[in-house]
Amino acid sequence: MSCGGLVVLGVITLPGVRESVANARLFLRDMLPVGLPALDDLVSVGSETVCNAIAHTASGHGGQVTVGLLVGEGLYRLEVADDGAGGRRPYVKAEDGTESGRGMRVVEALSERWGFRADGDRTVVWAEFRIGNSSGNSDRGLSPACPTLVPTACEEEKR
Template sequence: MITREARELRLLAVLTLPGVERSVRHARLFLRDTLVPDHVAPGGELLDDMALVVDEFAGNCIKHTASGRGGKFHVALWAGDGVLRAEVSDEGASGARPVLRDAADGESGRGLLIVAALASRWGHRADGPRTTVWAEFAAGTFG
């Protein structure tokens, strides 16, 4: 599905990974390998923020969707004028979608609060039973 946002951005790369915990690390490495040095500075705050968000999205995908029960997930990176976008697509969660919760006292559930604090904007879109969660980050010209 092509959204309004996707038409304004160009696809940099997509990686498909098995829905296992060790894939979260590979998703972060993919992000760094794809974006450095042409789109972000190595060791910079933007790169760290994006890696944390991709880590959260991939971890949630594995914990809460069919991707983590023998499936796979996809990480896509996009770039546009002054914006970078990271997306993680799962294999479905029986119609459940990501929900931002006020979980200040809970042991879990704070991840999307962190995403909301780090990203310029974030959201999700349904594709049948599947969900793509995305986050955008302001990025200056670099490289």
């Protein structure tokens, strides 16, 4: 099944701890083809968005963060869902010379486009990366047309 023209390559749910940032990077590198021009940018954005979810939302207080990678006609879409931040939503912080607060500027600079959507108390941050021809599987994903989280990309379809 496709969701708004996108299909899921994989989804992973991780505990809201710092070590999960490295695990998210490994997951994304394992899911993407070697030599993909956008590989490093996509992995960097994944790292930033997972780190932000853990640092700034309930995910980092005993919660979880879910990372999804979807593919569609000419693009990859990264989606990171957190456990909520009391109604606060991600934004690009103005440059103030400090080392913190740069995460969403990195996301904005490295992705073709990005945004977020509320999912109840949760927030799903997404970023898109242009590619050449692509293909994927038929799992359901995190995209707006299919809001159900897939527990694992390796589940066999039930018939």
